[in-house]
Amino acid sequence: MRRRQAGLAQASGMPRRSAAARLAMLVLTGWMPRIGAAHASASTTATAREGSTGAASTDALPKVSMDVRLDPATRLLQGEATWSVPAGMPLELSLDQRFTLETVSVDGRRWALSSAPAAPPADARQRIAVPAAPRVRNVQLRWRGELAPLDRSIDHRGVIASLPPMAAVRGSYLPAGSAWYPEAAGPMHYRLRVSVSAGQRAVAPGRLIAESVDADGASAVFESMLPAEGLTLMAGPYRVDERMLALPGNRTVRLRTWFVESVHPLAQDYLAAAAVPIERHDREIGPYPFDGFSVISSPLPTGFGLPGATYIGEAVLGLPFMRGQSLAHEVLHNWWGNGVRPDWRSGNWSEGLTTLMADHALRAAQSPEAARLMRWGWLRDFAAIAPGRDAPLERFTARTHGAASAVGYGRSAMLFHMVQGELGEAAFSDALRDLWRSHAGRTAGWNDLQAAFERRAGRSLSALFGPMVSGTGAPSLMPLSVRPEPDGATVRVTFAEPLPYTFRLPVLAWTGERAEPGTLELRRGERSTTWPPPGGWMPDALQFDPGFASWRRLAPGESPPLLRDAMLAPDVRVLVASDGDDRWRSAATELAARMLEAARPASARVADLDAPVPLLVIGRHEDIARLARRDPRLARPTSLPRQVDAALWAVRSAGGAPRVLASVEDTAALIDLHRRAPHYGAQGHVGFRNGRAIVSGVGGIESPRVPLAS
Ligand SMILES: [Zn+2]
Structure with missing residues (x-):
């Protein structure tokens, strides 16, 4: 996933010096010579790159130059901003109601704010509208206020949806789109100077221009490199590790981790892991468009990409999946999503392309079967959506619920996979390199992608793109x-x-x-x-x-049947197939409560095995085996080893009703399942030994063979 946004250039007039800028002044005198030299060479490279890619460098966009100070302990934020607005362009800014707008001036003259409307707008934001003028205008603002406390109860979906700017000593997150600064709606360029109190470090996407750390706090200046749609600021008690990655043509990329102490031991692994996809896509698509890549730890249960950065929850940073597939996905978004930005009016194509080129490519490198299973998963996720509940791809913007994800990731990735099949891998890659050359730093819509592929295919692809992008549903390709x-x-x-x-x-x-x-x-x-x-x-x-x-x-x-078929069934019943003491019975009840979505599942009897109802069957190994002798459909899959403490597997009744069997050695093994079982809904079977899953998977997936009619 990603948040909208990214970065370029040259902010005009810096804000007036405030007390907060004192530290930053020290930074510039103390650090500029060294960093300035490094920056000069990077900047030359970037210019050459823009020239060679034809990237947008002349588009007239508003630019904001900001100076902010954040104290996570008191949650106080104060800032000054100067917006430089191109001639003929109006500027509409919004600022969260939690802030006091202390001054607004336009071209040095105090700007009278229109009085607040009687009914405040639903999103509770202050609006500042400055009409277009025949010349460049400078709009200066000063604001301050208290951020929301960090809410750690937010789940992953909450992080993706709009959150208020939040602060705490253990971590602060001020997302783009939350109006933590006087924010414009469209793309812009920025320069941000941020200062934080002692023990803290602050980081934002963009080129690092200067930084300093001392006993009073830390300060840094970040500048956007490509047009950005909003600016995200993060801070925390970070330890910063760095490695410079050399790329062909004397280019360097500053790889950094911003990790809190508890996850700091992972820093070197992440620096090494981030280098791999950057080098690969730089070679295969086109020059990496940012001068750094940062992995930033988050106190929130999240994981998403920013331009030249990714923000990942402390709790999940240690998972191999995050350092592998997830990191590769976020790195690739620097080309698709932040480098070439989706034209939001025609939908977000970047998730599907990134899923194919990162996630699917990693599976394909493991084995053709692993890639086949991932594609099957896209179709299976779509099949789980009730007919008629899917929206066209051209309306997808971000993952907010399962149906959006099955379309925006699965359907989209499959379309690109089909296009790759039509063109062949070489022409497919050439088309993407063309797209990068023509659109780096700009937006592209589905029609631009279609055109890039058509040029390399030498024919129209509208009878594939049209229905896949604008249509809904999926055809059965099982012939009559x-x-x-x-x-x-x-x-x-x-x-x-x-x-x-x-x-x-x-x-x-x-x-x-x-x-x-x-x-x-x-x-x-x-x-x-x-x-x-x-x-x-x-x-x-x-x-x-x-x-x-x-x-x-x-x-x-x-x-093939999956555990979640019965776990999600509203009319599921529970059959406890073994006798036992109170401890056994309450452990069985607790497992049902944890695994099943149904609030109060009815209990079932053995006779219900013949009824067309969803069932969770819980028992000791010998009792489950006895039931399987009575009904062979319940038998344990051959892929599960004999010697397990506990096993779960999904089957279907003769009439197609879903069943989950929970087969355990004893009461202790049943209790051990309480915590683990709910995580395996997407599997068809799982076996545990000594409290670890030793095997899991879905059954063999075979397409039917259709005999030729005589
Ligand atoms: Zn993504």
């Missing part, structure tokens, strides 16, 4: 019939409904146990297609898209 044509040399495949897009669908042609790959040419609006089987002989059966390489509805055999 597959039969040989009278000529005996081709197969005719007929679908139930007209096909929604033009696309090459992968198939496997089976003759006995031998399989030959091929592709079907599907055309938008048509219901059938013919196909000459490879080698000219008629296969016995066809498998359609067995690798999950197209956006479609899963066939029944392609959805």
